[in-house]
Amino acid sequence: MGKASDAVSGSSDPDVEDWVRSFRFPESGSPELPPHHPNCLGCGPANPHGHRLSVRRCGDGVHAHHRFDSRHVGAPTIAHGGAVATVLDDLFGFLLYTVGELAVTRHLAIDYLAPVLLDTPYTLRAHIHARDGRKLHLRATIENDHAHVVTTATALFLIVDIDHFLTTTHQPHHR
Numbered sequence: 683m684g685k686a687s688d689a690v691s692g693s694s695d696p697d698v699e700d701w702v703r704s705f706r707f708p709e710s711g712s713p714e715l716p717p718h719h720p721n722c723l724g725c726g727p728a729n730p731h732g733h734r735l736s737v738r739r740c741g742d743g744v745h746a747h748h749r750f751d752s753r754h755v756g757a758p759t760i761a762h763g764g765a766v767a768t769v770l771d772d773l774f775g776f777l778l779y780t781v782g783e784l785a786v787t788r789h790l791a792i793d794y795l796a797p798v799l800l801d802t803p804y805t806l807r808a809h810i811h812a813r814d815g816r817k818l819h820l821r822a823t824i825e826n827d828h829a830h831v832v833t834t835a836t837a838l839f840l841i842v843d844i845d846h847f848l849t850t851t852h853q854p855h856h857r
């Protein structure tokens with residue numbers, strides 16, 4: 683990974699530069715993991731629209747306890763599938779602290795096995811299934827308090843250089 687001090691030269695967004703400079707990978711052994719940044723939609727404490735996900739290390743993976751609320755409603759009493767995807771994507775993002783590198787979501791797949799209910803406690807877990815060079819193959823589950831899995835997810839995250847976050851004009855990607 684490139685050094686932040688090298689990568690930030692030529693960047694045009696001071697907020698992004700600050701974030702890159704302050705981004706820390708917590709030392710191993712600390713179970714509480716910090717939000718990606720204060721305004722992150724998934725975990726940022728300063729985002730009024732966010733989920734404020736609080737995530738801890740658990741073995742080689744991460745876990746969180748979470749309740750969706752009325753801001754996340756889809757069908758009445760049920761969390762919107764997009765809100766569930768947001769939280770799972772963000773949970774996967776916490777695995778980066780265990781990898782010690784920056785990466786971004788390239789592919790996210792979700793199986794909604796049963797409704798995720800509002801104002802109901804759930805346990806979320808994620809782990810790295812496999813790593814192949816830059817490619818991180820990730821898996822996650824959401825369980826209700828009867829230990830029934832209501833949602834499963836897989837993701838492909840790709841490790842990127844810090845430059846990824848500093849580049850202001852990304853080209854559309856065609857596979």
Ligand SMILES: CCCCCCCC(=O)SCCNC(=O)CCNC(=O)[C@H](O)C(C)(C)COP(=O)(O)OP(=O)(O)OC[C@H]1O[C@@H](n2cnc3c(N)ncnc32)[C@H](O)[C@@H]1OP(=O)(O)O
Pocket residue numbers: 718771772774775776778784785786787788789817838840842846855
């Ligand atoms: C700091 C952490 C914050 C975390 C917040 C939560 C996570 C997020 O929300 S991240 C934000 C959402 N994601 C993004 O914005 C990413 C947008 N996409 C991009 O910028 C680019 O596509 C990027 C950087 C991911 C990959 O670009 P690029 O490096 O050109 O990838 P590319 O060369 O096409 O693919 C790399 C490899 O992955 C493979 N691959 C790509 N897509 C797939 C796929 N869907 N399935 C399987 N393999 C795939 C390719 O075949 C290739 O394999 P190989 O190297 O063996 O040939």
